[in-house]
Amino acid sequence: MSTAPTAAATAPHADLVLGWYRPVEVDGMVSLLGVALIVNLLLLPIEMVRGADGTLLHGLEVAGLVWLWTAARALARGLTGTTAPIVAAGLCFVPAVMSLRHAAGTTGIAATGSGLTVWALWSAAWVVVPAGLAFITFSSRAVVAWSAGTLVTAGAEAGLARNSRLRPRIEQAASHAGLMHAAALVLIPVVWILDVAISPGNGLGGSIGDAFTGEHFARVLGGDSFWIWLRNSVAVSLGTTLLGLALAVPAGYAFSRFRFRGRDAAMFSFLLVQMFPGVIILVPYFLVMKSLGLLNTWLGLILAYSVTALPLCVWMLKGFFDTVPRELEEAALLDGCNQAQVFRRVILPLSLPAVAVTALFSFLVAWNEFLLALTFNTSNDMYTLPVGLASMISATGQAWGDFAAASLLVSLPVAALFIVFQRFLIQGLSAGGVKG
Amino acid sequence: MFGRGRSHPRWTLLVVTTLALAALTALPVASAESVQDITFDEDAAQYRRVRLTAATVPGAASYEVWFATAQFNDTAAAMLHSTLLVGDTSDLDRPAAGSGYDDCWVDGEAAARDASGRVVVAATAGNWTCDLTGLTPGVAHWFAVIALGEDGAPLNASSPIHAVTATSEVVDEPPPPPDTTPYLIAIGGIALALVATLLVLRQRDARDGRALARNAHAYIAPALLALAILTFYPVAYGIWLGFTNAHQTHLGDNAFVGLANFVTVLTASGFLRVTAFTLVWTVINVAFHVSLGLCLALLLDRADLRGRTAYRTCLLLPWAIPSYISVLVWRGMLQPDGLVNDLLGTDLDMLAGESAAKVAVILVNIWLGVPFMMMALSGALQSIPQDMHEAAKVDGVGDWHRFRHLTLPNLKSALVPLSLLGFIWTFNMFNVIYLMTDGGPDLWFGEPGATDILITYVYDVAFRDGAYGLAAAWSVVIFAMLVAFSWFYMRRTDATEAVA
Numbered sequence: 001m002s003t004a005p006t007a008a009a010t011a012p013h014a015d016l017v018l019g020w021y022r023p024v025e026v027d028g029m030v031s032l033l034g035v036a037l038i039v040n041l042l043l044l045p046i047e048m049v050r051g052a053d054g055t056l057l058h059g060l061e062v063a064g065l066v067w068l069w070t071a072a073r074a075l076a077r078g079l080t081g082t083t084a085p086i087v088a089a090g091l092c093f094v095p096a097v098m099s100l101r102h103a104a105g106t107t108g109i110a111a112t113g114s115g116l117t118v119w120a121l122w123s124a125a126w127v128v129v130p131a132g133l134a135f136i137t138f139s140s141r142a143v144v145a146w147s148a149g150t151l152v153t154a155g156a157e158a159g160l161a162r163n164s165r166l167r168p169r170i171e172q173a174a175s176h177a178g179l180m181h182a183a184a185l186v187l188i189p190v191v192w193i194l195d196v197a198i199s200p201g202n203g204l205g206g207s208i209g210d211a212f213t214g215e216h217f218a219r220v221l222g223g224d225s226f227w228i229w230l231r232n233s234v235a236v237s238l239g240t241t242l243l244g245l246a247l248a249v250p251a252g253y254a255f256s257r258f259r260f261r262g263r264d265a266a267m268f269s270f271l272l273v274q275m276f277p278g279v280i281i282l283v284p285y286f287l288v289m290k291s292l293g294l295l296n297t298w299l300g301l302i303l304a305y306s307v308t309a310l311p312l313c314v315w316m317l318k319g320f321f322d323t324v325p326r327e328l329e330e331a332a333l334l335d336g337c338n339q340a341q342v343f344r345r346v347i348l349p350l351s352l353p354a355v356a357v358t359a360l361f362s363f364l365v366a367w368n369e370f371l372l373a374l375t376f377n378t379s380n381d382m383y384t385l386p387v388g389l390a391s392m393i394s395a396t397g398q399a400w401g402d403f404a405a406a407s408l409l410v411s412l413p414v415a416a417l418f419i420v421f422q423r424f425l426i427q428g429l430s431a432g433g434v435k436g
Numbered sequence: 437m438f439g440r441g442r443s444h445p446r447w448t449l450l451v452v453t454t455l456a457l458a459a460l461t462a463l464p465v466a467s468a469e470s471v472q473d474i475t476f477d478e479d480a481a482q483y484r485r486v487r488l489t490a491a492t493v494p495g496a497a498s499y500e501v502w503f504a505t506a507q508f509n510d511t512a513a514a515m516l517h518s519t520l521l522v523g524d525t526s527d528l529d530r531p532a533a534g535s536g537y538d539d540c541w542v543d544g545e546a547a548a549r550d551a552s553g554r555v556v557v558a559a560t561a562g563n564w565t566c567d568l569t570g571l572t573p574g575v576a577h578w579f580a581v582i583a584l585g586e587d588g589a590p591l592n593a594s595s596p597i598h599a600v601t602a603t604s605e606v607v608d609e610p611p612p613p614p615d616t617t618p619y620l621i622a623i624g625g626i627a628l629a630l631v632a633t634l635l636v637l638r639q640r641d642a643r644d645g646r647a648l649a650r651n652a653h654a655y656i657a658p659a660l661l662a663l664a665i666l667t668f669y670p671v672a673y674g675i676w677l678g679f680t681n682a683h684q685t686h687l688g689d690n691a692f693v694g695l696a697n698f699v700t701v702l703t704a705s706g707f708l709r710v711t712a713f714t715l716v717w718t719v720i721n722v723a724f725h726v727s728l729g730l731c732l733a734l735l736l737d738r739a740d741l742r743g744r745t746a747y748r749t750c751l752l753l754p755w756a757i758p759s760y761i762s763v764l765v766w767r768g769m770l771q772p773d774g775l776v777n778d779l780l781g782t783d784l785d786m787l788a789g790e791s792a793a794k795v796a797v798i799l800v801n802i803w804l805g806v807p808f809m810m811m812a813l814s815g816a817l818q819s820i821p822q823d824m825h826e827a828a829k830v831d832g833v834g835d836w837h838r839f840r841h842l843t844l845p846n847l848k849s850a851l852v853p854l855s856l857l858g859f860i861w862t863f864n865m866f867n868v869i870y871l872m873t874d875g876g877p878d879l880w881f882g883e884p885g886a887t888d889i890l891i892t893y894v895y896d897v898a899f900r901d902g903a904y905g906l907a908a909a910w911s912v913v914i915f916a917m918l919v920a921f922s923w924f925y926m927r928r929t930d931a932t933e934a935v936a
Contacts, residue, residue, distance in 0.1 A: 186754060258652035283674055293616075370867050419749055422811075426815065
């Protein structure tokens with residue numbers, strides 16, 4: 001008995017330590033290094049495309065990361081000591097710094113001047129940051145003490161408490177890192193198109209924010225084409241919205257409120273339409289529209305679009321009408337309203353927000369549709385905005401600056417609408433698309 | 437719309453050949469050999485085309501036909517209409533007249549053509565005749581035939597131009613409106629049948645005493661009518677078209693050809709290639725949409741994440757921005773002087789190579805499709821009860837195991853329909869391919885291009901080649917593939933559900 005404390009102080013309690021406590025940052029490091037390794041392996045073929053020198057250095061970086069990751073895993077599993085991962089982390093810096101120096105030494109191709117492109121910095125960061133964090137982590141007091149295998153119970157308990165404090169923070173940091181990468185990928189094209197729209201000339205070169213001009217906006221807004229396309233798009237989209245609602249609102253209401261013969265068959269037919277791919281309809285649609293003289297008209301597109309959006313609109317509205325209490329209607333009926341009055345005076349005002357969302361959905365479908373508009377309206381003064389904008393980037397001439405300005409004018413309002421109403425749109429879509 | 441209409445007596449192009457003589461006298465003529473008798477056949481002149489006959493020139497290696505809408509003495513002021521070669525014709529095919537627009541005859545017989553379709557005139561022939569298409573009605577055209585020697589130089593050195601004037605006096609008339617009666621009868625029939633059905637159903641409901649449902653049939657009638665006329669009727673009509681030879685050259689004059697179109701589709705060169713690429717395209721895209729969407733949804737699922745709304749809004753952008761704009765922006769970014777090359781410090785044309793273009797269109801479509809899956813899966817994640825996770829956490833179950841054995845099984849009911857929906861959408865994703873590469877960079881005549889998927893190729897067959905019947909047959913085949921896949925997929929997922 002009397003020897004027990006000294007044994008606890010000197011003998012390694014590897015089983016206890018490994019079984020119950022491991023600093024959470026060690027696990028975090030192993031995951032981070034694994035991700036860094038995957039990222040750098042994926043970068044390898046891109047480096048090969050860029051040039052032989054980069055490939056060699058990048059290969060060294062990958063080799064360093066493999067060693068570091070293996071050492072970190074070994075440490076996490078079996079208390080192998082922190083020396084190996086610390087040395088590996090240090091070694092990883094060498095090729096990373098060399099590749100940065102190499103990039104800085106080359107002349108940049110674009111107007112950036114230096115070879116230190118965003119790409120070079122970012123890809124070096126995926127070595128420097130993990131290796132740096134590994135260096136700090138594996139030389140920190142907590143990890144060194146743990147890896148020595150001499151922790152007593154009290155130390156392990158304190159460590160566990162520390163773990164539960166640290167864990168959410170590490171998870172937060174990891175989430176932010178992942179989401180920031182995704183956000184950057186999303187925002188890069190948006191920022192770039194903004195820059196093209198305000199850069200002089202209709203070319204693509206130049207770095208971001210190097211010059212400013214309003215010429216593209218002036219040309220787009222000053223010419224006739226944009227206004228003609230806008231007029232067509234607005235007419236078609238509003239027509240689609242009105243016709244779509246006129247068809248969908250009564251149908252959604254009937255499906256929500258009444259049990260009648262043929263209800264199941266009718267609802268099934270709406271579902272079936274959603275499964276039809278557009279392709280099977282395109283050619284016969286075109287021929288029918290051609291024969292009826294509806295090509296190059298607003299009406300042809302309005303008819304086609306309102307039916308395209310109809311099934312989802314009916315399902316969305318049915319879902320909304322289901323949430324309006326029946327008692328209200330029954331009370332109105334008792335008060336002497338007839339069915340049509342109930343629908344007009346009680347149900348419609350109550351479900352106005354839902355109808356608005358459905359209207360927005362129909363509008364967006366018509367506003368953004370490309371294939372049918374391309375097929376049906378082939379004359380320049382009947383183009384809708386999608387076809388018109390696409391015609392700015394054609395084989396005969398690529399007016400990138402004008403296109404960028406026009407596409408900002410077209411997409412900013414609808415993107416803003418979409419984001420403001422996204423919660424409702426997605427609810428409605430999932431009610432129609434997923435549950436249905 | 438060159439060469440769209442068939443010939444019609446009323447539109448016969450009147451070619452004034454008498455002016456030819458005047459033109460001949462106006463131009464200095466070098467030698468006797470170079471003088472050719474060029475004549476226009478008035479009776480054979482058709483809408484937007486004239487028939488030209490020329491005598492051969494001894495020693496010529498090729499003939500060029502030049503034309504302009506103003507008189508010209510130099511080919512710089514004219515456009516090259518066609519080129520005829522001179523050579524050995526014994527091994528060459530002689531496609532029958534009428535198989536193309538640019539019909540040619542040599543000594544009154546259908547002309548021989550080489551592998552790329554160019555006319556080859558035998559050295560011993562006496563004259564050749566060609567239908568020259570694509571002319572503007574009602575406008576005078578000047579033509580010149582130049583005989584070129586082996587060295588490519590005109591045989592008649594002093595005056596290469598040997599011009600003849602042709603004018604047409606026919607105004608451009610629109611084709612007569614197509615016969616709408618069959619369509620109107622079909623649409624009227626469908627509408628009447630549907631209304632009759634609804635009335636019968638309503639009668640029966642009334643007899644059963646469902647008073648409240650009295651108006652129900654009237655409420656759904658407009659939507660059902662629209663659906664029947666604008667969706668079910670075109671689908672049925674499209675399936676019928678697949679069995680006909682409908683073509684833009686003879687609209688409204690379709691003959692039933694049985695399964696011929698389907699045989700053409702299934703034996704088309706490139707059928708397997710385009711189907712394989714469509715499958716690769718769809719599977720890779722859906723796999724990345726679902727996996728990346730799930731990753732992002734899981735990252736966004738943390739309630740304590742700071743800036744969650746900002747991230748969510750930002751990540752929604754690819755869905756919120758109209759897809760045709762995003763695709764064109766990406767096309768700009770992938771140009772040699774675009775942003776991607778700027779960032780990489782390279783100077784590559786990423787849409788010029790076949791494999792590179794394939795990778796590029798797939799990456800762009802992944803970018804476009806992730807937000808939808810992310811939002812849909814976010815919704816599904818929130819509907820998973822949290823108490824199971826809490827219990828598992830207390831029991832010390834690790835993150836990965838909780839994801840694998842709690843989150844994934846709970847998500848399955850959403851993942852199965854979502855991935856099927858994603859499959860159908862991606863399979864039919866027209867915009868990305870059409871606007872990024874239009875099937876290129878490598879295009880082959882009568883075959884799908886390197887990055888064509890089935891739907892973009894069907895578009896080409898229908899609206900570039902004008903073969904509506906064949907395109908309809910392609911559509912039916914595609915639809916059959918989708919139905920077969922969906923059925924197989926649902927069965928497989930049901931089967932695993934039954935086992936699990």
